[in-house]
Amino acid sequence: MYNLPIVGVSACLLGQRVRYDGCDKYTSLIAEGLKQYCQLIAVCPEVEIGLGIPRAKIQLTQVGSIIKVLKTDELNVDVADQLAEFAVRFINQYSLSGLVLQDKSPSCGVGNTKLFSQSGEEIGVSSGIFAKTIMQLSPDLIVVQASQLQNKYEIEQFADRLI
Numbered sequence: 551m552y553n554l555p556i557v558g559v560s561a562c563l564l565g566q567r568v569r570y571d572g573c574d575k576y577t578s579l580i581a582e583g584l585k586q587y588c589q590l591i592a593v594c595p596e597v598e599i600g601l602g603i604p605r606a607k608i609q610l611t612q613v614g615s616i617i618k619v620l621k622t623d624e625l626n627v628d629v630a631d632q633l634a635e636f637a638v639r640f641i642n643q644y645s646l647s648g649l650v651l652q653d654k655s656p657s658c659g660v661g662n663t664k665l666f667s668q669s670g671e672e673i674g675v676s677s678g679i680f681a682k683t684i685m686q687l688s689p690d691l692i693v694v695q696a697s698q699l700q701n702k703y704e705i706e707q708f709a710d711r712l713i
């Protein structure tokens with residue numbers, strides 16, 4: 551029997567209420583549109599590392615030459631290493647063909663997540679730590695953001711690339 555390619559998807563896009571505010575980002579085009587082409591694995595890195603729902607936001611913060619992921623209610627708590635360690639476990643657990651990740655998240659964003667200075671000013675953009683770690687570990691993995699799957703044509707194009 552033909553096995554569908556395995557694709558990890560930010561759990562909030564599949565309708566799981568895992569966001570910091572207890573809401574989801576359900577996107578039917580992704581949740582329903584991809585099902586016929588792929589086996590979808592929901593993943594929320596922030597919940598997986600033990601951050602609760604609801605929770606304080608976390609944000610990418612430039613500290614010297616490194617980017618930390620600081621909790622906005624406890625600025626001395628950096629969860630970057632936990633997110634990176636979870637990314638290693640996740641990539642080792644599944645034979646992924648692709649990843650579909652929520653834009654602008656400090657965990658899942660790809661090149662479009664706000665980066666702050668230690669004094670709280672926006673100083674640029676970077677990638678979320680879960681996404682960045684996975685892309686470093688698996689540079690050939692097909693990784694897209696939800697904003698890149700806006701219509702059936704883009705869904706089909708993505709599915710074609712998985713094979």
Ligand code: SF4
Binds near residue numbers: 562570593
């Ligand atoms: S963007 Fe990623 S970390 Fe944030 S709620 Fe969605 S799955 Fe979880």
